[in-house]
Amino acid sequence: MEKMARDTLTGSRIRERRLIAGLRQAELARQVEISASYLNLIEHNRRRIGGKLLLDIAQVLGVEPSMLTQGAEAALIATLREAAADAGAVAAEIDRADEFAGRFPGWAEVLAGEHRRIASLERTVETLSDRLTHDPHLAASLHEVLSTAAAIRSTASILAETDELEQEWRDRFHKNLNEDSLRLAESSKALVAYLDETEQAEDRRGAPQEEVEAFVAGRGHHFDALEEGSAAPDNLVQAAPELTSRAARLIGRDVLTRYAEDAQKMPLAAFRDALARFGPDPIALAERFGVNLSAVFRRLAAMPHEVLPSEVGLVVCDASGSIIYRKQIEGFAMPRFGASCPLWPIFAALSRPMVPLRRRVSQLGRSAMQFDCLAVAEPVSAPEFDSDPLFNSTMLILPVPTDDDSGGNVQPVGSSCRVCPRGNCRARREPSILSEGF
Amino acid sequence: MSRKVLLIEDEPNIIEAIRFLLTRDGWQVDTHSDGADAVDVIRAAGPDLVILDLMLPGKSGMDILREVRDIPDLVKLPVLMLTARGQTRDRDMAEKAGVSRFMTKPFSNAEVLTAVRDLLAQASRL
Numbered sequence: 001m002e003k004m005a006r007d008t009l010t011g012s013r014i015r016e017r018r019l020i021a022g023l024r025q026a027e028l029a030r031q032v033e034i035s036a037s038y039l040n041l042i043e044h045n046r047r048r049i050g051g052k053l054l055l056d057i058a059q060v061l062g063v064e065p066s067m068l069t070q071g072a073e074a075a076l077i078a079t080l081r082e083a084a085a086d087a088g089a090v091a092a093e094i095d096r097a098d099e100f101a102g103r104f105p106g107w108a109e110v111l112a113g114e115h116r117r118i119a120s121l122e123r124t125v126e127t128l129s130d131r132l133t134h135d136p137h138l139a140a141s142l143h144e145v146l147s148t149a150a151a152i153r154s155t156a157s158i159l160a161e162t163d164e165l166e167q168e169w170r171d172r173f174h175k176n177l178n179e180d181s182l183r184l185a186e187s188s189k190a191l192v193a194y195l196d197e198t199e200q201a202e203d204r205r206g207a208p209q210e211e212v213e214a215f216v217a218g219r220g221h222h223f224d225a226l227e228e229g230s231a232a233p234d235n236l237v238q239a240a241p242e243l244t245s246r247a248a249r250l251i252g253r254d255v256l257t258r259y260a261e262d263a264q265k266m267p268l269a270a271f272r273d274a275l276a277r278f279g280p281d282p283i284a285l286a287e288r289f290g291v292n293l294s295a296v297f298r299r300l301a302a303m304p305h306e307v308l309p310s311e312v313g314l315v316v317c318d319a320s321g322s323i324i325y326r327k328q329i330e331g332f333a334m335p336r337f338g339a340s341c342p343l344w345p346i347f348a349a350l351s352r353p354m355v356p357l358r359r360r361v362s363q364l365g366r367s368a369m370q371f372d373c374l375a376v377a378e379p380v381s382a383p384e385f386d387s388d389p390l391f392n393s394t395m396l397i398l399p400v401p402t403d404d405d406s407g408g409n410v411q412p413v414g415s416s417c418r419v420c421p422r423g424n425c426r427a428r429r430e431p432s433i434l435s436e437g438f
Numbered sequence: 439m440s441r442k443v444l445l446i447e448d449e450p451n452i453i454e455a456i457r458f459l460l461t462r463d464g465w466q467v468d469t470h471s472d473g474a475d476a477v478d479v480i481r482a483a484g485p486d487l488v489i490l491d492l493m494l495p496g497k498s499g500m501d502i503l504r505e506v507r508d509i510p511d512l513v514k515l516p517v518l519m520l521t522a523r524g525q526t527r528d529r530d531m532a533e534k535a536g537v538s539r540f541m542t543k544p545f546s547n548a549e550v551l552t553a554v555r556d557l558l559a560q561a562s563r564l
Contacts, residue, residue: 145522146544154545
């Protein structure tokens with residue numbers, strides 16, 4: 001019954017779309033090779049239309065044919081039903097969604113639009129919830145957004161579900177919805193601006209490891225004083241304003257101590273010469289300096305920009321898989337919090353200690369850049385009887401030049417499950433918050 | 439005589455929506471928007487139930503709840519806490535402070551109505 005009613009309005013929708021397109025009836029009729037009087041009959045729903053003529057008219061009007069046969073109602077009604085389903089305990093008249101959309105198309109659009117906006121904000125909130133613990137500014141911004149969303153949800157529900165709502169209340173709630181929609185738009189924009197800013201800000205770090213990462217990144221992952229032996233790691237840590245917490249200073253000292261050891265075993269000038277001779281070949285470099293592969297990976301990641309042909313990234317994890325050090329590289333997303341993609345070669349290396357692995361990978365949903373990931377798990381503790389060795393795994397990330405197709409299979413990997421859109425992934429731990437094609 | 443709900447919330451349009459809902463459902467609804475003197479207002483108003491936002495100007499909902507629970511006459515007063523912060527830690531803190539029900543924003547109208555009805559029914563049985 002409803003379908004029939006919708007189908008019989010195809011002519012009205014053609015007329016509406018023609019007027020929106022600014023086309024005269026005669027002009028549209030000429031383009032689809034029918035008479036203006038016949039089009040007039042169609043537009044007044046006095047002639048049925050389908051087949052090739054419908055497709056031709058849709059093409060001239062620049063719309064999908066289904067928009068003319070079903071209008072926008074189908075999508076709108078589906079969204080209204082979703083909104084009712086999400087409301088859970090609210091007993092919305094789901095079976096009358098068609099009627100609601102038909103009688104109040106404007107308000108139905110408002111309700112559907114707010115439902116979509118709330119769903120989108122909820123996804124954002126889920127993604128960012130871990131950061132709330134560390135960032136009071138973010139907490140305040142999100143509180144503003146969620147409070148506004150709460151007001152909109154509550155008000156929209158009243159408008160949609162209250163029978164015989166007095167005009168005075170109706171007007172007041174319409175006004176409130178309008179105000180809150182504007183506020184939500186503003187607060188969402190402010191939130192996005194804040195998040196953009198914090199991506200680069202140096203003064204809003206949360207976890208100690210992030211303080212260390214910012215400290216090292218701020219110096220290009222290279223320390224002249226340690227190369228020259230003119231300062232001790234402790235001195236650099238004490239002089240670093242970024243390392244505010246005791247935990248960050250302790251982690252920072254460990255990182256710089258390892259750096260100094262690497263620099264002593266592979267002095268900058270000699271390493272530069274070796275690079276010129278062997279290229280960035282970790283096996284040859286490890287043999288040349290008598291060090292393990294992990295040390296070469298770290299050393300390569302510590303080279304100044306001019307020494308290597310391109311930037312390199314580095315990730316180190318312990319035997320539990322927890323990331324304990326990372327040097328970011330553009331195009332290879334690393335999660336700020338939580339576990340990484342288990343398909344990263346660094347984790348495969350943990351299952352094959354001492355065996356160097358090389359995998360060409362590409363991250364979905366990013367810029368589709370390819371990287372050669374070299375990984376190895378090596379012991380970090382001296383051998384002892386009756387004690388299992390402790391292993392760390394280290395992964396060097398080298399960008400693949402765009403004209404290089406020598407790597408064979410490219411393994412798709414993600415950043416972390418929550419923000420990875422890849423379907424049917426054998427390694428998925430939890431659902432993604434990104435819908436297909438997001 | 440209808441029973442009285444005191445809504446302490448600083449978001450005007452949430453106040454308007456909840457007041458409308460509860461008034462339609464037969465409750466008398468008083469409202470207040472400032473945390474600083476909220477405890478005094480609760481004492482003076484003598485409500486049957488308080489709906490309390492967590493983040494308020496002047497004083498947080500959590501501090502207000504703790505102070506309320508220190509007043510012998512208000513130990514059993516039903517308090518429904520609304521918050522945009524749905525973290526387990528906040529929920530645990532609120533439960534330790536003596537909240538009767540904890541609800542995260544954005545909530546549905548039906549959830550609020552159900553919670554108010556349940557809490558007042560439970561209070562009547564005590």
